[in-house]
Amino acid sequence: MTKLRVYDDTRALFQLPDGVIYLDGNSLGALPLGVAERVNRVIMAEWGNELIRAWNTAGWYVQPRHVGDRIARLIGAEAGSVMVGDTLSLKVYQALAAALDMNVSRKIVLSDTGNFPTDLYMAEGLIATLGRGHQLRLVAPEEIEASLSEEVAVLYITEVDYRTGRRHDMAKLTAKAHALGVVTVWDLAHSAGALPVDLAGCRADFAAGCTYKYLNAGPGAPAFLYVAPHHSDRARAALSGWMGHAKPFAFDLGYAPAGGIERMRVGTPPVLAMAALEASLDIWDRVDIAEVRARSLVLGDLLIAEIERRCPQLKLVTPRAHERRGSQVSFAFEGGYAVMQALIARGVIGDFRAPDIMRFGITPLYVGEAEVLKAADLIEEVIAGEVWRQSEYQVVNAVT
Amino acid sequence: MTKLRVYDDTRALFQLPDGVIYLDGNSLGALPLGVAERVNRVIMAEWGNELIRAWNTAGWYVQPRHVGDRIARLIGAEAGSVMVGDTLSLKVYQALAAALDMNVSRKIVLSDTGNFPTDLYMAEGLIATLGRGHQLRLVAPEEIEASLSEEVAVLYITEVDYRTGRRHDMAKLTAKAHALGVVTVWDLAHSAGALPVDLAGCRADFAAGCTYKYLNAGPGAPAFLYVAPHHSDRARAALSGWMGHAKPFAFDLGYAPAGGIERMRVGTPPVLAMAALEASLDIWDRVDIAEVRARSLVLGDLLIAEIERRCPQLKLVTPRAHERRGSQVSFAFEGGYAVMQALIARGVIGDFRAPDIMRFGITPLYVGEAEVLKAADLIEEVIAGEVWRQSEYQVVNAVT
Numbered sequence: 001m002t003k004l005r006v007y008d009d010t011r012a013l014f015q016l017p018d019g020v021i022y023l024d025g026n027s028l029g030a031l032p033l034g035v036a037e038r039v040n041r042v043i044m045a046e047w048g049n050e051l052i053r054a055w056n057t058a059g060w061y062v063q064p065r066h067v068g069d070r071i072a073r074l075i076g077a078e079a080g081s082v083m084v085g086d087t088l089s090l091k092v093y094q095a096l097a098a099a100l101d102m103n104v105s106r107k108i109v110l111s112d113t114g115n116f117p118t119d120l121y122m123a124e125g126l127i128a129t130l131g132r133g134h135q136l137r138l139v140a141p142e143e144i145e146a147s148l149s150e151e152v153a154v155l156y157i158t159e160v161d162y163r164t165g166r167r168h169d170m171a172k173l174t175a176k177a178h179a180l181g182v183v184t185v186w187d188l189a190h191s192a193g194a195l196p197v198d199l200a201g202c203r204a205d206f207a208a209g210c211t212y213k214y215l216n217a218g219p220g221a222p223a224f225l226y227v228a229p230h231h232s233d234r235a236r237a238a239l240s241g242w243m244g245h246a247k248p249f250a251f252d253l254g255y256a257p258a259g260g261i262e263r264m265r266v267g268t269p270p271v272l273a274m275a276a277l278e279a280s281l282d283i284w285d286r287v288d289i290a291e292v293r294a295r296s297l298v299l300g301d302l303l304i305a306e307i308e309r310r311c312p313q314l315k316l317v318t319p320r321a322h323e324r325r326g327s328q329v330s331f332a333f334e335g336g337y338a339v340m341q342a343l344i345a346r347g348v349i350g351d352f353r354a355p356d357i358m359r360f361g362i363t364p365l366y367v368g369e370a371e372v373l374k375a376a377d378l379i380e381e382v383i384a385g386e387v388w389r390q391s392e393y394q395v396v397n398a399v400t
Numbered sequence: 401m402t403k404l405r406v407y408d409d410t411r412a413l414f415q416l417p418d419g420v421i422y423l424d425g426n427s428l429g430a431l432p433l434g435v436a437e438r439v440n441r442v443i444m445a446e447w448g449n450e451l452i453r454a455w456n457t458a459g460w461y462v463q464p465r466h467v468g469d470r471i472a473r474l475i476g477a478e479a480g481s482v483m484v485g486d487t488l489s490l491k492v493y494q495a496l497a498a499a500l501d502m503n504v505s506r507k508i509v510l511s512d513t514g515n516f517p518t519d520l521y522m523a524e525g526l527i528a529t530l531g532r533g534h535q536l537r538l539v540a541p542e543e544i545e546a547s548l549s550e551e552v553a554v555l556y557i558t559e560v561d562y563r564t565g566r567r568h569d570m571a572k573l574t575a576k577a578h579a580l581g582v583v584t585v586w587d588l589a590h591s592a593g594a595l596p597v598d599l600a601g602c603r604a605d606f607a608a609g610c611t612y613k614y615l616n617a618g619p620g621a622p623a624f625l626y627v628a629p630h631h632s633d634r635a636r637a638a639l640s641g642w643m644g645h646a647k648p649f650a651f652d653l654g655y656a657p658a659g660g661i662e663r664m665r666v667g668t669p670p671v672l673a674m675a676a677l678e679a680s681l682d683i684w685d686r687v688d689i690a691e692v693r694a695r696s697l698v699l700g701d702l703l704i705a706e707i708e709r710r711c712p713q714l715k716l717v718t719p720r721a722h723e724r725r726g727s728q729v730s731f732a733f734e735g736g737y738a739v740m741q742a743l744i745a746r747g748v749i750g751d752f753r754a755p756d757i758m759r760f761g762i763t764p765l766y767v768g769e770a771e772v773l774k775a776a777d778l779i780e781e782v783i784a785g786e787v788w789r790q791s792e793y794q795v796v797n798a799v800t
Contacts (some may be wrong), residue, residue, distance in 0.1 A: 016446040031448040039443060039672065040436055048415040048431040051749060052424045065597060080700060086486065087667025089641035099527065113653060118667065119641035121655040125640035129497065130527050138653060165652075182435025212668065218447055219460060219671035239523035241489035242518035251563075252756050253513060253663055257519040267518065268612065271619035272439065272673050349451060354651055368737045 004286040010365040026361030029216030038279035076198035084140040088223040091208035096194040097238035099154040099183040106153035114161035154310045160190035160326030165318040194327035217277035242265035295364035306376035310381040341393035404686040410765040423750040426761030430614030438679035476598035484778035488623040491608035497638035499554040499583040506553035514541040514561035560590035560726030565718040594727035617677035636770035640668035711783040741793035
């Protein structure tokens with residue numbers, strides 16, 4: 001399989017509308033050109049012609065694990081350790097439930113205030129359902145390391161902060177967690193496809209991520225769950241659906257979990273969405289994630305330098321140190337919401353996260369130096385020219 | 401909106417391969433012709449061109465509830481009471497968790513041995529997570545009514561049995577359940593699009609269903625959850641994801657449920673799959689479900705009569721009484737697995753469910769009298785000619 005050079009070869013594999021500089025691939029990745037044809041083929045040739053038989057003949061049934069193996073390569077996971085399906089909210093729920101079950105004498109779930117809220121909400125719901133007196137302890141991201149203790153059952157954090165782009169040290173925190181008997185659950189929403197992840201090397205216990213951001217698999221694309229191979233035959237499947245049963249087609253009345261990662265399947269997999277993901281992975285299979293990372297850092301540095309030089313009003317909230325950064329650059333600015341509206345009107349699409357964060361995602365497969373410099377021009381225009389103060393940009397949309 | 405005559409107008413709206421008589425729409429519905437174009441439009445025009453903006457501009461964010469309203473009409477539900485997303489396994493889990501929370505002093509979940517296994521497995525998982533001494537009590541389907549008592553917290557059953565096609569009396573059982581203080585959770589997997597359902601009229605508390613069977617929305621299409629309006633502001637969302645938060649885009653650290661059915665959203669909705677569902681509902685919006693039901697009963701009677709006349713070896717396991725039947729006809733036969741393989745080889749696609757049940761789904765939108773008679777011919781050929789005893793039909797596939 002010929003390798004693709006990042007950007008030089010890959011840019012042409014994405015559909016990007018004219019006049020748009022897309023810096024929001026950290027929220028919804030751009031459309032790979034192969035998706036439409038692949039999804040159409042699954043609809044017409046597989047569903048349309050094979051009908052129910054396609055579960056066998058087109059491999060629908062085994063697809064969630066096979067696709068998981070393709071993702072595994074990008075996150076340093078062992079073959080057979082990643083299962084695709086459902087949403088990230090549900091996958092972190094499954095991971096946390098299994099992790100807590102491995103550490104029943106401890107009651108603290110340690111997370112941080114930079115975790116994505118759905119992870120926290122799902123944990124709240126799980127803790128209420130468990131009713132065993134667990135406590136979700138939230139500390140500042142920089143206090144996570146010092147907050148690890150023998151009281152903590154599970155370390156439950158997102159590697160890269162969705163707002164600031166700050167990155168935790170997975171190897172160091174996992175090692176310290178293990179030394180204290182803490183089980184780890186990592187959310188890779190802003191890691192998978194953004195930077196090299198080494199789950200096996202870090203000896204991470206559980207991890208989950210989504211595929212609609214850097215992996216470019218489309219809106220609402222399925223999530224994935226990683227369970228370390230040495231845990232997967234014992235991990236409790238709290239969402240014990242029939243597809244995770246040892247013998248799903250025996251239709252037994254009682255539940256018995258499948259061996260390994262298969263038990264983390266729940267219901268019927270989303271076949272059409274999986275087709276889009278497969279088409280997107282056709283690109284990722286041929287890309288070196290280390291090259292993506294190297295480019296991302298160069299482009300991130302460039303964007304930071306250009307914005308700081310031109311718009312001193314904006315305050316960088318992303319760490320400058322490469323090893324402490326994901327693949328986005330974020331600035332705080334009181335008028336951030338309006339600035340982003342004005343930028344979007346000019347074709348620079350980033351996004352805004354309350355209360356005052358403007359995010360610019362760096363996705364080197366389809367964003368290069370020219371796009372970054374053009375974006376900097378328009379950011380300068382909007383800020384320096386005070387364009388953002390125009391009333392039309394002050395109106396808050398329903399969804400941002 | 402012009403009404404469509406069932407079969408006469410609707411048959412041409414589906415792609416069905418030449419030489420195939422499809423009697424498995426109770427497992428995976430056939431492909432509506434409008435799906436491919438609709439999904440392609442969402443991929444190219446919405447995802448491709450609008451990118452992240454499509455959450456607003458294309459209405460992706462509000463779609464799960466709007467699509468829920470279109471399904472509501474088919475199941476006798478109030479507007480604003482149905483939410484689309486995830487899988488049926490997860491939706492029954494949400495429903496059961498909320499229902500148990502409404503009846504905390506009782507510990508019995510009453511279900512029957514005809515319930516689809518994933519419902520039972522998910523209940524087992526929930527009960528283990530709750531750890532409050534709940535018990536899943538399984539009785540024979542015909543014993544459900546007599547087994548309702550003031551000890552029962554939740555009646556948790558599927559209206560139409562996936563194997564036999566036997567139908568529970570929803571109105572009667574719900575009324576008796578309520579008289580005894582029992583909360584009801586109905587699985588409509590084999591009801592929605594198969595027969596008229598009257599959730600509001602029956603005063604059902606919770607219900608869930610899938611859309612890839614009679615609703616023809618494609619493999620792994622999203623499920624739906626119904627919560628009676630008088631419960632929905634109080635129902636606990638056990639899977640408390642960010643999309644069900646009162647203010648998802650405030651990114652608060654603490655969970656606060658949205659009002660009404662919105663709290664039953666979990667994570668990011670599956671936009672591509674939702675497009676297929678919308679295209680399928682374009683047909684359903686124009687069809688009278690009572691006409692579908694009337695046709696289904698006529699066709700079912702015809703298939704029963706023809707098979708019984710020609711193949712006395714097959715034992716009907718579907719109730720003959722119309723009011724006690726769903727939209728499938730099932731026969732028990734020891735060689736059923738091989739018979740079904742031989743039938744599929746001849747283009748008659750039904751399916752097999754362990755241990756010995758052959759299922760033939762009746763889907764009047766694209767199955768008529770001619771198809772039923774042709775299927776009967778081939779069933780006779782395979783049975784009377786003992787074709788099914790040929791060794792090639794004895795091999796068990798991975799997925800059936």
